[in-house]
Amino acid sequence: MGIREKRNRQKEEFRVKILNAARELFIEKGYEAFSMRKLAHKIGFSPTTIYLYFKDKDALLFAMCEELAEQCLLELTKIRKQHIDPVKKLRKALLFHVKTGLENPDHYKVLFFVHPGIYGSQTEFMQRPSIARDTHLAFKDIVKECIDSKLFIKADPETVTEIFYVSIHGLIVMSIFKSNYPWTDREILGKTLVDSLIRAYLKQ
Amino acid sequence: MGIREKRNRQKEEFRVKILNAARELFIEKGYEAFSMRKLAHKIGFSPTTIYLYFKDKDALLFAMCEELAEQCLLELTKIRKQHIDPVKKLRKALLFHVKTGLENPDHYKVLFFVHPGIYGSQTEFMQRPSIARDTHLAFKDIVKECIDSKLFIKADPETVTEIFYVSIHGLIVMSIFKSNYPWTDREILGKTLVDSLIRAYLKQ
DNA sequence: CTGATAAACTTAACACTGTTAAGTTAAATT
């Protein structure tokens, strides 16, 4: 019964079509101006049709975030292969994180600020499989490498990961939510922040 | 004409009454569940009445944020008087910032994430007088002291201020928006972050 | 080819939101 498979494929294609339109609308108009009704209008269907392909708005936003997370995970694994020095890996990974965040402000907003959080609480985030979670774990592994290689001072990998993570996050969030922030050039501030953090944990 | 002054005082009293009710509703139900209509219901007036005392929702939220900012500025000036060592001042100020942020999650949300930002862009924030701005400037002065006293390595005060600011901000934001975050105890993570940042800029 | 079944999609509504123009009531002034 190839007809059933064909239907499934068509359904999947439509899902992707909606997702693409959603991303466009999202990037074009921004998070605040995005609505299910506007998306429906854009694809030329009634709002209810979207609900046949996505449970609700959150499910749609989740799908969009996973798209972005996939890109990140890809780049992260690439970095891990390209270098041997774990500190170099970490530096590259952190700078990439900054860059991705600043270049995809709207995705970032969804990722972190949609109530009550698309990925749920931190516990739920770590339990439920997702590409975003894999990205986080890959990042933590790099931090572990830095500590295990004795290039970093002795410290709890979990805590250090969180400190790096949280600081970078703060920079991105400020840049996104406060237009014209920071005074200092964003690229320079990003590099300075990453270097400061690494300096704080580097031996001697 | 004392009657006009009395009216003005009554009007001011009502403004405060609305503000108090708003804060209650805000703390009780959280930012997401706060609405002008619910506030109106709480104080027993029609929604439109609020608009006679506050231009719009943003004006009301702004007033609430300034209340919190005033508390912060008070504590900050207290810290500046209590200590002589600028690094100690900075450490205290940073820890206080973390504490205040974590203890007032909903105010913090308004402060930073209401579109397009209650205090406007960073440029507008720095130009227009506000208590929040004064707090930021007081904080920057402490950083300057640290650099001028040669206890810190040579660096641009503006950039360093932003790095501290942004990192602390990230910790608060993550804690607020991701329940159960971080894994590490919040107080410990806060202290570790502050110490890491200071260590990165401390001489030798 | 016809009738039943299942899938796809829409209409119309619900319960909200912030905001405002216009109308009403109560108080103060002339």
Added chain:
DNA sequence: AATTTAACTTAACAGTGTTAAGTTTATCAG
């Protein structure tokens, strides 16, 4: 007492996410 001013409300606009119910369209069995 008549008029002006202030305080407050009603009713509406334009929007939001979401869903129950109805309609159209396509697939399947006999």
